Amino acid sequence: MTSTAVSADFHSTFQADKRATPPSLTDITTRLHALRAGLNENLAFLPAYDRRSCELQQLKELESKLSQLRSKDKPKSRFAFSAGKSKAAPVKAEGEAPTPGSSASAPSAPTPKQSTLPVSANAATAAGPVHVISNLSSQLVRAPSDVEGGYTITLESLSSCIIDLRPPPQTSGTSGRNATPPSTAQATSIHAKSLRRCVLLVPVMEGSAIMEGLEDCLVILGAQQFRIHSSRSTTILLHVPSTPIIEHCSALAFGPYPLFLQQPEYTSKHHDVQDFDWVREGKSPNWAVLDPSNEAFAERDAEAISGLGDGDGDAS
Amino acid sequence: MGLLTIIRKNKAKSREMRVLFLGLDNAGKTTILKKLRSEDISTISPTLGFNISTLVRDGYTLNIWDVGGQKTLRPYWRNYFESTDAVVWVVDSGDRLRMSDCGSELRGLLGEERLAGATLLVFANKQDLFGAMSLEEIRDALDLPSIVSHRWIIRSCSAYTGTGLDEGMDWLVKEVAGRLYWNGLSAGPTPVQPAADAAPARLTADA
């Protein structure tokens, strides 16, 4: 089978490149892009296991190198950032009398367009830092570090990215000036749209996740609620205490959240999916359950993602 | 005495109000209602049809219809419009991606003849989230200031912390009561405290 040859070939290139990766931020980033591009080109030919193994486990190693370097170099933020007033704003109300003409002075400040502006800030009207990650391909995206408490994040138009929203690794005392007090920041709400061939890894959240327009993605996520719309060919490893919703979807696979990553206290209903396009009797053809006792899933995938177990990304 | 007057008098006497909770899916409608009733909010599932609940506030019984906001369900909203006194439009303040959908769905509602008399309360929910859109941003994104067909107000709230929920509902009850008692029937009970930072243009019931 030709795909075997292609994948073997790619595999050795990938391995060689990985070994050759020199320890400098620019080089690693460039290399990573090249690896990612190679991976993308070969994606169609690679068996699912290899794909995940490359994407998750091995790129993860590079990722941790990258983050180590980043703790020395100044990180280059990909987040739109604007420091406005704190989110702990008091309750506010605003209203107007219905009579035409009484519409006071309607402040016509233009709504800041949601965009991913690299590093620099504008849009001084926004309340607190805004985390919209959009229009990226072949990138590693980490949880933002300029957040506090439960934060919300928006992902839009990403392709071939790995988005890891686990809390950033705690810098250990040895790194001196970089030592930061443990962050209390926690991803609490996620909105995602138009993700292609992405891996999204999210810790178990208190709030909800809603996504739309996903294709060929792997989503590993815990949330109070999960909704997915207009998506296909996506695997979702989910921990959720309520019924997941799908609408206008096909070829979705739902499996359990890898419990070695995190062990929530409640039992999951990831297998109790409600399909809004399937009101008839019997099970919807648009989704399936990945049975962890199914050998095709269990060992390979568990192995492929087991490298993610030590969340601090410290390989030693 | 006109028929309308009779209807209004009867309604006022029964001290009931019919309130519709609407908004996109994931906005937090069901969570807000459970929180107002001090019920557990940790296991709520998305609403597949609708829920009915009642709340007693200020001596009024609110019959509340909480209808699911999933796209497939939105065409069914109209089934609940009849004799609605107030619409509570709930917004997920973290949902930047669908704020324009949210606005156009709201516009659609306001154009509905059967909702013509209804008071509108917009809840900018999930304000506990760091990075959520502010009340002002949401007001402008939904173009609320251009609404002249309905009495409206927008309020920040969080169903998680409970902040802002009571204030919003109190305003709503006072406002609707003022309207139902429009013909000089007995005034509503205790007046609500205006929010400290309420905008100057804030509505109050006709004296």
Ligand SMILES: Nc1nc2c(ncn2[C@@H]2O[C@H](COP(=O)(O)OP(=O)(O)OP(=O)(O)O)[C@@H](O)[C@H]2O)c(=O)[nH]1
């Ligand atoms: N962070 C945060 N999350 C909230 C808040 N209110 C609701 N949520 C979460 O948002 C998700 C949606 O809440 P629901 O109450 O089910 O939303 P809904 O508007 O009833 O949705 P539909 O029934 O589908 O129309 C749930 O996971 C809630 O836990 C809030 O104030 N803050």
Ligand SMILES: [Mg+2]
């Ligand atoms: Mg609901």
